[in-house]
Amino acid sequence: xxxxxxxxxxxxxxxxxxxxxxxxxxxxxxxxxxxxxxxxxxxxxxxxxxxxxxxxxxxxxxxxxxxxxxxxxxxxxxxxxxxxxxxxxxxxxxxxxxxxxxxxxxxxxxxxxxxxxxxxxxxxxxxxxxxxxxxxxxxxxxxxxxxxxxxxxxxxxxxxxxxxxxxxxxxxxxxxxxxxxxxxxxxxxxxxxxxxxxxxxxxxxxxxxxxxxxxxxxxxxxxxxxxxxxxxxxxxxxxxxxxxxxxxxxxxxxxxxxxxxxx
Numbered sequence: 001x002x003x004x005x006x007x008x009x010x011x012x013x014x015x016x017x018x019x020x021x022x023x024x025x026x027x028x029x030x031x032x033x034x035x036x037x038x039x040x041x042x043x044x045x046x047x048x049x050x051x052x053x054x055x056x057x058x059x060x061x062x063x064x065x066x067x068x069x070x071x072x073x074x075x076x077x078x079x080x081x082x083x084x085x086x087x088x089x090x091x092x093x094x095x096x097x098x099x100x101x102x103x104x105x106x107x108x109x110x111x112x113x114x115x116x117x118x119x120x121x122x123x124x125x126x127x128x129x130x131x132x133x134x135x136x137x138x139x140x141x142x143x144x145x146x147x148x149x150x151x152x153x154x155x156x157x158x159x160x161x162x163x164x165x166x167x168x169x170x171x172x173x174x175x176x177x178x179x180x181x182x183x184x185x186x187x188x189x190x191x192x193x194x195x196x197x198x199x200x201x202x203x204x205x206x207x208x209x210x211x212x213x214x215x216x217x218x219x220x221x222x223x224x225x226x227x228x229x230x231x232x233x234x235x236x237x238x239x240x241x242x243x244x245x246x247x248x249x250x251x252x253x254x255x256x257x258x259x260x261x262x263x
Contacts, residue, residue, distance in 0.1 A: 006054075006215055008072040009101065011038060011079065017088060023049065023158070024091055027104055030073065036101035038073050039158065042094025047220045048165065049158035050100040055237065056133050056157025057102070058212040063129060063200060066153045072217070073101035098219050102155065108148035113140065113185055116147060123189035124196040126154065131178040131251035132204075132244055133160035139183045163240060167227060170236055174243040177254030187255065188262050197252050206242045213238045 009030035017026045023043035029035055041047050053070070060067045080092030126145075130138050137159035138144050144156040163173040181187060213234050221230035228236075244251075 006070060006072055007032075008074060008098075009034075009036070010074045010076070011036075011099075011101075014079065014083060014088075014092070017085075024088070026088075028073070028101070030071075030101070035104035035106065036071065036073060037104050037155075038075075038099055038101040040075075040091055040095040041097065041099050041220070041223075042091050045158060047223050048161075051164070051216055051220060051237075052133075052160040053100055053102075053156070053158045054215060055212055055241075056129075056135060056160045057154075058215065059133065059204070059209070059241070060129055060154050060157070062208050062212065063125065063203060065125060065129065066151055068103040068105055068153060068155065071101050071103075073099045075099055098217055105146055105148040105153060108146040108153065111143045111145035111147055111152060113143070116152075118152060118186060118189055120189050120191045121196070122152065123186040124192040125200070126186050127181065127184055127190040127255055128193060128196050128200055128248070128252070129154075130160075130184060131181055131255055132241070132248065133157060134162055134173075134178055134180075135160040136162070136180045136183075138185055140185045143185050145185075161237075161240075164237070167233075167236060170240050171243065174240045175247055175250060178251045179254065179258075181251070181255045182258040182261075184255075187259050190255065190259060193252050193255055193259075197248050201245065201248060204245050206238070209241045209245070210238045213241070 009032050011028050012031050013029040015027045017024050023045045025037050025039050028038045039050055057067045057070045075095050077096045080089045083089045146153045163170050218230045221233045
């Protein structure tokens with residue numbers, strides 16, 4: 001984990017927009033011959049959603065949860081010129097440079113809680129992760145989980161880490177319970193939060209967190225010039241996550257209390 005690296009691919013072919021995503025991600029082919037879901041830096045949510053996607057996906061992977069491979073996706077300036085849809089053409093023009101992509105899981109289908117049973121340990125692991133990341137986007141309306149090869153895969157962490165939209169009080173936000181956990185699609189099954197908390201506290205150390213945060217490209221962090229230097233921004237991300245993980249008891253209690261009102 002210390003030599004954490006992501007591959008970089010060149011987008012070679014835009015195939016289709018995924019219009020169910022608010023930020024208009026797309027299925028595209030890259031120069032390695034694989035298909036990816038590309039999240040564009042020029043989309044409405046902007047670069048911060050790419051940073052949240054990167055950190056969330058790689059922390060999930062570090063904790064042993066299944067998430068598709070994340071890569072950096074380079075977009076050439078000429079890429080959007082042949083796109084007939086003006087909205088998509090504008091998006092591609094605004095996204096020249098480094099974007100984020102996740103491996104496209106061909107044949108996967110959306111997790112439906114009424115159809116697929118998830119065991120209490122896995123449910124507790126995912127709830128713990130989302131409380132850590134303050135991920136508001138794993139609800140019954142939008143589960144952001146896929147079933148692929150009979151296994152559960154986590155996708156879409158772009159709505160996480162909302163503290164980074166206002167840096168000033170990050171320390172205070174790191175210690176807040178995650179009240180939105182009450183809407184989490186797996187909360188009812190998450191009966192092993194204390195055991196998972198003990199396990200994850202021993203796994204997710206500061207070294208792993210800093211290894212993940214070090215992946216954020218300077219190019220993304222420098223794109224918000226009103227904020228501090230890339231180095232300082234990475235330091236805040238690392239400190240926020242380290243402090244939040246060390247005080248996980250706060251969000252575990254909130255999740256347990258919310259769960260009691262459900263069962």
